Amino acid sequence: MAPKVLISDELSDAAVQIFRDRGIDVDFQPKLGKDKDKLAEIIGNYDGLAIRSATKVTAALLEKATNLKVVGRAGIGVDNVDREAASKKGVIVMNTPFGNMITTAEHAIAMMFAVARQIPEASASTHAGKWEKSKFMGVELTAKTLGVIGAGNIGGIVCDRAKGLKMKVIAYDPFLSDEKAEKMGVEKVELEELLKRADFITLHVPLTDSTRNILSREALAKTKPGVRIINCARGGLVDEEALAEMLKSGHVAGAAFDVFSVEPATENPLFNLPNVVCTPHLGASTSEAQENVALQVAEQMANYLLDGAVENALNMPSMTADEAKVMGPWVKLAEYLGAFIGQMTDEPIKAINITYDGTASGMNLKALDCAVVAGIMSRANPDVNMVSAPVIAKERGIQISTTTQDKSGVFDGYIKVTVVTDLRERSIAGTCFSDGKPRFIQIKGITIDAEVGRHMLYTTNKDVPGIIGTLGTLLGKHKANVANFTLGRSQAGGEAIAIAYLDEPLGAAVVADLEATGLFQQVKPLEFSIR
8 A cells, every 4th residue: 555645734746746756645735734633633544744834743643643654844943843752653753954055054144244234224214215324334244253153054055155255264063073174164163262253153053952042141241242143043042132132232233033932923022123134934935945845855755655765864863765775684684683582581671782793784773773672672562663762762771782893704794682681681693695584593692594484483492302393293283384493502412492483373372382391491482573
């Protein structure tokens, strides 16, 4: 059955057509996002939800979204999506961070020009029939110091454009390396120094706990007298009341804001102040940008729903379509390894240690980590997936560590998973053969070669004669057909294990008969979900 996608905000016809061309059943209702009750009523019918800013994806809505797998936001900001609730529900949240980068950066530059030359006020005055030439004395941008807070995608473009305007660019960004700063041709500084030196300050960071009010009252007090501040990033980055006071006092010479702490902004401390330029969140509002992000979100959602590719996800490691094709068997193997060890472990897990060997060590390890954890958590919660599993593990205080190493055995690559509890450590390793089928290759340090199936039986025993015969006889007695059977032992007469791949689930009566023989230390039916 084809995946179903609901588009509840305005998207271009070309974006809608992308879904249709990819064979996805798309329901285009561009006004629905404003009707939260109607949206909640029908959301359970869809695998994907494509939105802009009008639709609010709340925890309450997600509770109704029983089939939802992905939310795609055409644009950068996802303030209208409860990402924590989405992660717990296993719903991927994607945005389109690159479609409107140039548009937003250009708007910031335009706002900087506007506030430097008081263009909006001068225009309004001239339209009113006044000729107040001497009133609107501006400043040049050339040779001025621009302080850029956040030198990522959009901030980087602003830096580049500002250099073209012959400005001195300094940047504060905790993630900006010295090498990257040198390549960009900007001076990397701490925030305190930026505040002291900048003639203009422009913000280009997301709104997070660490960036909220980054230009607080205290920070604004440290700025250079006569500074001009531009915010085309996110409302809430600047203490607007404190800024309004400093504009009135003259310490801040001007401000240009496209975003506000409360939107739609019908009133704000910055409104109606001299030399304050305000626009209604127009940063991404060009025809080119709106089309770009709409097409991008449609492609990303289609790639995920059809091929498993994860692009620009905010709550899961990204994995390209090419990676998804190559890694598909390894992701499945990682889930199987986790599912095996999760079903074998009854006591609370303290830590999960994952080793990637050979070819596996060069893959997208964050995605594989998520798959392992999803497999382990699936026993406690069958609805868990690669998105929600790490959240659940974190909530339970489970420590996750990974190790990579060069090829160390007969296999080109393998994954080994070890869980640690208060009572024991338990491990399993597996690999993928050229046929793409996952294999278990080691359990409890014992070498095996077991093909993985949906229904399996795992037993442990002492290496003594008669085990194979007893297993075969009792499984045959209960008409349990064996598709594949594997044995392994630590040494002659030592510990031994057996894994049978069965056509049907194993009934309780078979388990009881096997346990009654007294030959087996452990008899464990296993179930693996194959997606």
